[in-house]
Amino acid sequence: MSEKPVRIVLAKLGLDDHIRPLYVLSYGFRDAGMEVIYLGCFQTPQIVVDTAAIEDVDAIGLSFHTVSYFGWIDETMNLLKEKKMDDRVSVFVGGTIPPEDKPMLEEVGVRGTYLPGESLKSITDSIKDIVSKVRKRAGVV
Numbered sequence: 001m002s003e004k005p006v007r008i009v010l011a012k013l014g015l016d017d018h019i020r021p022l023y024v025l026s027y028g029f030r031d032a033g034m035e036v037i038y039l040g041c042f043q044t045p046q047i048v049v050d051t052a053a054i055e056d057v058d059a060i061g062l063s064f065h066t067v068s069y070f071g072w073i074d075e076t077m078n079l080l081k082e083k084k085m086d087d088r089v090s091v092f093v094g095g096t097i098p099p100e101d102k103p104m105l106e107e108v109g110v111r112g113t114y115l116p117g118e119s120l121k122s123i124t125d126s127i128k129d130i131v132s133k134v135r136k137r138a139g140v141v
């Protein structure tokens with residue numbers, strides 16, 4: 001039996017309105033067989049995490065093209081932990097993130113960071129692979 005599609009909430013937090021990457025990613029995710037809950041720009045961690053709970057998603061995808069991204073990620077991870085969703089909901093981030101920040105993101109629980117130039121195929125393959133492992137670990141079929 002084939003696995004059920006990966007469900008992902010896709011958003012940008014704060015005042016960053018580089019919306020084009022969100023369009024590119026949402027079509028790319030759809031074409032790779034994933035289900036996208038598209039929130040767009042100007043969201044808050046609370047809205048994103050509440051949507052993730054209501055929509056029963058596997059993942060949250062956050063795109064950043066500003067320097068002030070870390071606080072948003074930290075707040076999102078804390079909310080997920082508070083709601084005890086962090087074991088089964090994976091957070092993936094991408095955009096203009098300095099490569100040297102990757103270890104810091106992993107430390108707070110981000111499961112995948114994707115930088116400019118990475119192909120949609122390698123991004124979606126990686127997300128599907130990680131979600132599949134997390135589902136198995138969390139006992140989700």
Ligand code: B12
Nearest residue numbers: 016017018019020061062063066067094095096115116118
């Ligand atoms: C187009 C663009 C704009 C357009 C936006 C159009 C639109 N409607 O989206 C306009 C002209 C409006 C604009 C405005 C600004 N911009 Co601008 N912009 C860009 C530019 C040239 C391309 C961004 C883009 O669309 N890339 C195409 C997408 C598909 O590629 P990508 O973002 O790299 O995403 C890939 C990966 O990173 C990954 N990914 C990205 N997000 C996510 C999320 C998830 C979940 C996953 C899995 C993967 C993933 O997947 C993608 C596929 O490989 C970049 C420079 C650059 N080369 O990146 C600057 C850039 C992002 N902009 C920048 C700046 C500074 C601004 C302004 C502040 C300029 C100003 N002074 O007004 C404003 C900000 C406006 C705002 N409020 O947000 C800076 C940001 C610097 C920083 N990190 O802080 C950049 C990096 C330019 C630079 N070198 O200085 N911008």
